[in-house]
Amino acid sequence: xxxxxVNYWIGVASEDHVxxxxxxxxxxxCHGKQAPLKRMKTGDWLIYYAPxxxxxxxxxxxxxxxxxxxxxxxxxxxxxxPDFIPYRKDVSFIKECVPxxxxxxxxxxxxxxxxxxxRFGHFQIPKELFKIIATGMNVGIV
Numbered sequence: 001x002x003x004x005x006v007n008y009w010i011g012v013a014s015e016d017h018v019x020x021x022x023x024x025x026x027x028x029x030c031h032g033k034q035a036p037l038k039r040m041k042t043g044d045w046l047i048y049y050a051p052x053x054x055x056x057x058x059x060x061x062x063x064x065x066x067x068x069x070x071x072x073x074x075x076x077x078x079x080x081x082p083d084f085i086p087y088r089k090d091v092s093f094i095k096e097c098v099p100x101x102x103x104x105x106x107x108x109x110x111x112x113x114x115x116x117x118x119r120f121g122h123f124q125i126p127k128e129l130f131k132i133i134a135t136g137m138n139v140g141i142v
Contacts, residue, residue, distance in 0.1 A: 007044045008130035010064075010114075011036070012121045015050035018066050022093045026078075027068075029122045032086020036122035037075035044070045045141075046091060047133055049102070049118060062102040067139055068093035100136040108132055 011029045013021075021027055027046055029036040040046065048066040053059050068091040075087045105111040110129045117123040134141055 004043055008125050008127055009040055009046045010049055010123055010125055011046055012049050012118055014052050014055045015061050015065055016054040018048045018050055022066050025090055026088040027091045028086050028088045034075050034087040037087050037089040040070045042070055042072045045130060063099040064133055064137060065099050066093055067097050067134055067137055094139050097137040097139045104136055
């Protein structure tokens with residue numbers, strides 16, 4: 001992919017929602033909004049952070065849980081219920097990654113610049129930080 005700019009992203013969702021996306025090969029962010037998905041281009045990388053295990057419960061989890069590369073194609077609507085049609089984007093997830101606790105980044109100065117952005121649900125990070133998190137998830141890429 002020489003000459004192509006690759007970006008690196010973090011998305012935030014509950015672990016159960018991430019697992020569904022990983023099993024079916026898609027990303028869905030910010031309660032199904034299209035805008036975050038449109039920012040990600042073919043070849044970009046996405047790491048998912050799960051603040052809790054499932055959307056309805058308050059049990060904290062606080063782990064990076066999935067990593068994948070954005071596939072070719074636009075964001076598309078998907079009817080999950082008659083009154084809920086979120087947008088999705090196809091992703092090739094690495095199935096062998098291991099969850100990385102958020103606390104593992106406590107002493108990483110670069111992370112301190114980005115940690116407050118988790119509340120936004122989706123944000124771009126530099127390649128250096130992506131590599132640190134990916135390595136912690138036992139994924140050797142880029």
